[in-house]
Amino acid sequence: MKPAPFAYERPSDVAGVLALLGDGGPQKAILAGGQSLVLALARRARTPELVIDINRIAGLDAITVDGEGCLVIGATARLEEVRVHPAVRSGWPLIAEALGLVANPVVRRRGTLVGNLSNNGPGCEMAAVALVLDAEFVVERLGSDPSRVPSAIFLTLGGTVGFVTAVRFPPPSPGGFAFVELSRRPQHVCTLGAAVQLGPAGPVIALAGFATAIRCTAAEHASTPEALRAALAADLAGAGSADTLDEYRHDVAAVLVGDALAVARSRAA
Amino acid sequence: MTGVGTNRVAIIVDGRAVAADVEPRTLLADFLRDTCGAVAVHIGCGEGTCGACTVALDGIAVRSCLMLAVQADGGTIVTAAGLAALDGPPDAQNLTPLQLAFRAHHALQCGFCTPGILVATALFLRANPHPTRAEIVDHLSGHLCRCTGNVPIIAAIEAAAGATAP
Missing domain, CATH: 3.30.43 (Uridine Diphospho-n-acetylenolpyruvylglucosamine Reductase; domain 2)
Structure with a gap:
C-alpha cells in the first residue's frame, strides 16, 4: 500500500x-x-x-505529576510507557488497566496516548477513560495562549483543534475502578467497553464502542440492575456507530456496566 | 517524481550503512526491502496487525509498515538477518540460540511470519529473560501465524528462555 x-x-x-x-x-x-x-x-x-x-521534540514525551497533583502526559509519551509508569499505576490505575487492552505490546510501544485520543476511532477504550476521569487536552495554536479543552468537547472535534501537546488528568479519586470490555479477540478494538471510577459522589461511568465514547450519567444514579438497564437505554438513546451492531451493544452494555461496577466496588472494599 | 521532493535517509541496516533520497511517503518496510535489500523484512498485512515486518529500531521493536522511512533517519535497524546482534552468537550453521529453539520445537512451517517473531522475541527476552507462559502469549498477540497454531512457538520461546537462564 x-x-x-x-x-x-x-x-x-x-x-x-x-x-x-x-x-x-x-x-x-x-x-x-x-x-x-x-x-x-x-x-x-x-x-x-x-x-x-513531532517525535524529535525534546521533552514532549514526559509523564509527570504537576504542582496541582494532575497527571500530565505529553504528546509523544508512548502507550506502553504510560501503562507501566509507577505514578499512573498507583494514582490512576484505571488508565493502566484500560491500556492493557489496547493493541499489542509492539504497537503500544510506538503509539501515543494523545494520538490514540486525537484519532478517537470507534471502539477507542481510552476515550471512555478520558470521559470518566474528566481529562482535559492542552491545545496550542499559533498566536494564542495554550487552551485546555475538556474531553467531552475534544472527543467530538475530530482532533483538528490545533497542536495537542498533552493530556491532563485531575488528581486521583481514591475509590475503586474497573475497565471491562467485550472484543472479538484480545487486544482487538473493542465491540463495547465499560469504564467505571468510584468517587465521593458515586460512580462515574462511560462506554466505549459507539461512534465516540458516551458518558452514562443516568446509569450513574441507578440503584438496581433493572434501573441500570432502563437508565442505560436513556443514556444510549440516539447513540449510533459505524456498523449494525448497535442493538446488540445496547443489550450488552447493561451486562458490562454491571460487571464493571461489581469489580470497582470489590476493589473499593 | 512528485512536487514534494525527497528527503535524505541515512540508516544502518544489520551493520551496513545505507543512505538514499526517498519520497516522504515511502514506508520503512518498502525502503528496507527495495532500497536496502533487507528481504528478511516480510510484508504481510501492511496494516500493523500481522507483525511479519517487525524490526528493531534503536533497540525497540517497531512495525516497519507503520513507519515512514524518513522517521528512521539516523537510526540503527536490525532485521531477522542480523538476529545475532540481538540474540547472541550463531553456531556453525549460522543459527542463533533462538533460531535453534524454533527449529527444535518446529515453531515455523511456511516461515513467513517468523522473521518478525524472531526479532520481537529476541527483544522481549532481553527485557524479560524469564517470562511466564501468560507473558509469552501476551507478547505473541502482536504476531499472527497461520501454520503452527502458536503452541510450538510458545514452547520454543520457553525453551530459549530456559537456555539463557543464569
Missing part, C-alpha cells in the same frame, strides 16, 4: 510545529506514534499535503 505524496517536516520545538500547522485543516497531519496515521495514509483515508513529525 502506498500513501499519496506529501511533504515532510520534522520541527525541533513546539513553536516550529505551530508555524507549520498554521490554521490546521485536513491538509496538515501531525505524526506522533503513527500507528493510526501511517495506516490511514497507506489506505489513503487521509491525504494531507504536509506531515509534521
Whole structure:
C-alpha cells in the first residue's frame, strides 16, 4: 500500500510545529506514534499535503505529576510507557488497566496516548477513560495562549483543534475502578467497553464502542440492575456507530456496566 | 517524481550503512526491502496487525509498515538477518540460540511470519529473560501465524528462555 505524496517536516520545538500547522485543516497531519496515521495514509483515508513529525521534540514525551497533583502526559509519551509508569499505576490505575487492552505490546510501544485520543476511532477504550476521569487536552495554536479543552468537547472535534501537546488528568479519586470490555479477540478494538471510577459522589461511568465514547450519567444514579438497564437505554438513546451492531451493544452494555461496577466496588472494599 | 521532493535517509541496516533520497511517503518496510535489500523484512498485512515486518529500531521493536522511512533517519535497524546482534552468537550453521529453539520445537512451517517473531522475541527476552507462559502469549498477540497454531512457538520461546537462564 502506498500513501499519496506529501511533504515532510520534522520541527525541533513546539513553536516550529505551530508555524507549520498554521490554521490546521485536513491538509496538515501531525505524526506522533503513527500507528493510526501511517495506516490511514497507506489506505489513503487521509491525504494531507504536509506531515509534521513531532517525535524529535525534546521533552514532549514526559509523564509527570504537576504542582496541582494532575497527571500530565505529553504528546509523544508512548502507550506502553504510560501503562507501566509507577505514578499512573498507583494514582490512576484505571488508565493502566484500560491500556492493557489496547493493541499489542509492539504497537503500544510506538503509539501515543494523545494520538490514540486525537484519532478517537470507534471502539477507542481510552476515550471512555478520558470521559470518566474528566481529562482535559492542552491545545496550542499559533498566536494564542495554550487552551485546555475538556474531553467531552475534544472527543467530538475530530482532533483538528490545533497542536495537542498533552493530556491532563485531575488528581486521583481514591475509590475503586474497573475497565471491562467485550472484543472479538484480545487486544482487538473493542465491540463495547465499560469504564467505571468510584468517587465521593458515586460512580462515574462511560462506554466505549459507539461512534465516540458516551458518558452514562443516568446509569450513574441507578440503584438496581433493572434501573441500570432502563437508565442505560436513556443514556444510549440516539447513540449510533459505524456498523449494525448497535442493538446488540445496547443489550450488552447493561451486562458490562454491571460487571464493571461489581469489580470497582470489590476493589473499593 | 512528485512536487514534494525527497528527503535524505541515512540508516544502518544489520551493520551496513545505507543512505538514499526517498519520497516522504515511502514506508520503512518498502525502503528496507527495495532500497536496502533487507528481504528478511516480510510484508504481510501492511496494516500493523500481522507483525511479519517487525524490526528493531534503536533497540525497540517497531512495525516497519507503520513507519515512514524518513522517521528512521539516523537510526540503527536490525532485521531477522542480523538476529545475532540481538540474540547472541550463531553456531556453525549460522543459527542463533533462538533460531535453534524454533527449529527444535518446529515453531515455523511456511516461515513467513517468523522473521518478525524472531526479532520481537529476541527483544522481549532481553527485557524479560524469564517470562511466564501468560507473558509469552501476551507478547505473541502482536504476531499472527497461520501454520503452527502458536503452541510450538510458545514452547520454543520457553525453551530459549530456559537456555539463557543464569
